[in-house]
Amino acid sequence: MTVSRAPANPEVREFEATVKRVDGQEIVLEETYFYPASGGQPSDRGTIGGTLLEDVREADGEVVHVLTDPVDIDVGETVACVVDDTFRTYCARAHTASHVLYGAARRICEDLGYAGFDISPEKVRVDLTTAEPLDDDDLVELERLSNRAVWESRAVSWETLSESEARNVEGIAFNTKTEEGAMSGSEAVRVVTVEDWDVAACGGTHVANTAEIGPIATLDRSNPGEGVTRVEFAVGPTAIDRTAAVHAAALESAAALDTNVDDLPDTATRLREEVDRLESDLREAERELLRTRLREFSATEVDGTRWAIGTVDDAEPNDLREPAEATLSSGLDDDGRAAIAAVGTGDAPFVVVATTPESGVDAGETVDAVTEAFGGGGGGGPTFAQGGGLTADPDTVVEWFRGR
Numbered sequence: 001m002t003v004s005r006a007p008a009n010p011e012v013r014e015f016e017a018t019v020k021r022v023d024g025q026e027i028v029l030e031e032t033y034f035y036p037a038s039g040g041q042p043s044d045r046g047t048i049g050g051t052l053l054e055d056v057r058e059a060d061g062e063v064v065h066v067l068t069d070p071v072d073i074d075v076g077e078t079v080a081c082v083v084d085d086t087f088r089t090y091c092a093r094a095h096t097a098s099h100v101l102y103g104a105a106r107r108i109c110e111d112l113g114y115a116g117f118d119i120s121p122e123k124v125r126v127d128l129t130t131a132e133p134l135d136d137d138d139l140v141e142l143e144r145l146s147n148r149a150v151w152e153s154r155a156v157s158w159e160t161l162s163e164s165e166a167r168n169v170e171g172i173a174f175n176t177k178t179e180e181g182a183m184s185g186s187e188a189v190r191v192v193t194v195e196d197w198d199v200a201a202c203g204g205t206h207v208a209n210t211a212e213i214g215p216i217a218t219l220d221r222s223n224p225g226e227g228v229t230r231v232e233f234a235v236g237p238t239a240i241d242r243t244a245a246v247h248a249a250a251l252e253s254a255a256a257l258d259t260n261v262d263d264l265p266d267t268a269t270r271l272r273e274e275v276d277r278l279e280s281d282l283r284e285a286e287r288e289l290l291r292t293r294l295r296e297f298s299a300t301e302v303d304g305t306r307w308a309i310g311t312v313d314d315a316e317p318n319d320l321r322e323p324a325e326a327t328l329s330s331g332l333d334d335d336g337r338a339a340i341a342a343v344g345t346g347d348a349p350f351v352v353v354a355t356t357p358e359s360g361v362d363a364g365e366t367v368d369a370v371t372e373a374f375g376g377g378g379g380g381g382p383t384f385a386q387g388g389g390l391t392a393d394p395d396t397v398v399e400w401f402r403g404r
Helices: 085-105 136-151 165-166 237-256 261-295 317-330 363-374 392-404
Strands: 014-023 028-030 045-047 053-060 061-066 078-083 112-117 124-129 156-162 188-194 198-201 216-225 228-235 297-300 305-312 337-344 348-354 377-380 382-390
Touching: 078 165, 085 112, 085 124, 085 136, 085 188, 085 198, 085 228, 085 297, 124 198, 136 216, 136 228, 156 165, 165 188, 165 392, 198 216, 216 237, 237 261, 261 305, 261 317, 297 392, 305 392, 317 337, 317 348, 317 382, 337 392, 363 382, 363 392
Parallel strands: 305 337
Antiparallel strands: 014 028, 014 078, 028 061, 045 053, 045 078, 053 061, 112 124, 124 228, 156 188, 188 198, 216 228, 297 305, 337 348, 348 382, 377 382
């Protein structure tokens, strides 16, 4: 069995090793400091004998190094191995940052659990199970607490314990499904501790002090499953760029609103309330305009019922429901009109029928008759119905109503 020494010795970036097996582009070494993909951390990048690695993975108890090209290397030969320093450093910082963020979540969440983790080149995600979904305020607090833990330069250490010992560690986050790399053998578990902040079973590579992580910037939150909140964050240069972009956006928004960044939330709230009021006023004005238009429809008697029939512009069927019902309930005039037929103009003519219960006219049946005559479809109840997709022009539909 070959076990990667990377988790125990993450600082090793160059080493020599004896080739144990060669199979095409796959090489197994007697010992290795390359990290194989597991537990959400991607495999190391680097070179073996000057040839680039394409992948590092565990298979059948061995760490298999997959090269980008076939190489002339023999079993028993000693080869020079170089771990990509930039990528390993990023992964170690990102993985440790996930522990720091989980430690922050311990301080604001109830019934906290761990449901997944993944490192990509631009961001890191941690899936948390919580009693209540996290909101934007929680996201900000996670970022604040995490960066405080970085600033406080907390020591990060790791040790190998038996499984029973590991499970007895107070407060340990232990999930063998998502942290399979922590299980280095049937009885051994790697336990990573961030001083007075977090402790977890984990098989990844880490930095020795939280100060090495650099800035952490939360990016987004989502809910990929019931009871699970996914937190995405960035570390290092990506976090710096993100923070700068957010600051620039805040300054630009404050300037546009003639305020300052500190007063931006209150200003935005006040403007939102003003916009809501104006939109409400506009909707009411539009409804009143439609009510006026319906009251102006000419009266026609059809089978003993007085109808108001006409066309409307710049309206949708649903826009007409409240104006039609309000117009009927208040009385169109002294003419006794008890039903309204409004035909919408435009490229897709539609019809709306509204009636009073006393009229004896079924709005749904009337719309069925219209769509039977002019195509399309629709539906509704006895006092309100609508139909669309009519194949005739609006004036023809109006005349059909008047001539029934």
